[in-house]
Amino acid sequence: AAQMLSDFLGNDLSRLSKELDKLALILPEKAPKRVTPELIEQNIGISKEYNNFELIKAIAVKDVLKANRIAQYFEKNPKSNPIQMTLPVIFNYFSNLLICYYTKDRSETGLMTALGLRGTFQVKDYMTGLRNYPAMKVFNLISDIRTTDARSKGVDNSSASDADLLKELLYKILH
Template identity: 80%
Template sequence: MAKKVYSFDEICRDIVAKKFLPVYVLMGEEPFFMDQITDLLIDNVLDESEKDFNQIIMYGADTDATSIINAARRFPMMSNYQLIVVREAQLVRDIELLSNYVKKPLSSTVLVINYKYKNLDRRKALAAAADTSGVLFESKKIPDYKMPAFIVSLMQQRSISIDMKASQMLSDFLGNDLSRLNKELDKLIILMPEKGLKRITPEMIEENIGISKEYNNFELIKALATKDILKANRIIQYFEKNSKNNPIQITLSVLFNYFSNLLICYYTKDRSETGLMTALGLRGTFQVKDYILGLKSYSAMKVFNLINEIRITDAKSKGVESNSISDADLLKELLYKILH
């Protein structure tokens, strides 16, 4: 069987269409996508009436390869399939022995192996066998700068629209913690009909999640892009008064991503809106405008130096040669260097 690289969307579409493969090896640093695929298989492979006899959930710390293989080689009872889910499979010490089954799996068994927070060695037998007989899916962390577009896409899958600024606010506040993001989005979705809303807005996020629509990292970048000193300082002062919801590490990450991307813009031949969007992998025109403005406000050498200053501030915020300087003072010092 020819190998195929399956995307998350392709896997989900096939599962919903009842096109099941005998083996799903799900691995990688991001548990969110693995959990989504596993839950989708649990919802679609078997009817509720078939699950008592044909669905087995196993845990890596409590099982071994031989037990998993023996379960997988059974035939379903009064059903076309049996579903076996191995959670926390990275704790199965002899997991490579599963390759003996995965090389020739039963078509009536759907075996799901959740190998979280790390990857199987692709050079070894299990990964190679899964890549041939089923799905070998690597669940990767989404880079912070791609999170706003991902949030929009995630909501589109649920047939719900979200304001681009609202998407950026969530991204800045939650980073790329997808499990936490999903919980916050579920909360907002439940509230939408109660408030008579058809779109998730910045006001809704401010009211229900506690992120200010005026004083946040998204607005800080806009202020820095135009060197709006007054607005930038007001935002930093707000962060100081509301430090719990505005930790310095998130702000530094946002600043690092912005100025790193701005440096890329200087090495991009096509500096048109479309050219910069392509170079930076952006999907929304609202994002690229801050880079176009930044190119006018900062020289390439200034940007290069600022990236180093952000790294130094990050180290100081973690206690490296900081002399007990507060996070607020570190941020004020960095802001001065950026704007002057």
């Protein structure tokens, strides 16, 4: 639930506060105050299926169909899913994956320690990525992500939309 809010709202603390206040009003008084992904999806409008977190999972397992469905959803909802919020998440995944390649202990706990992760659920995408992406491909993808970021800001790009840039990047990542 926290990851969904972070992916969707970014670092806008006033917006986060407003959304959490809205959820606090909805929760029953005597029930435990627990924010779940379902509660967020129903009341804030963040899709549990179509977010940056799910995009990273699709990238990790090389699920081309799911990644492209998420990209299409992002294209239809550009204000909710701007490329400037998606690219840092993708960059972070691949830069952490590169760290995994240069970590001596590639066990689950070794990678958790190297990346500073708290839960085993977080490290699974990296372990899958190690199997699906060779180190040199990861290195090249980091460069592609940086180029896409520059193009999304107008550098050497006069006509490609953010959606086109994301689709092009996903093609490079998944093929």
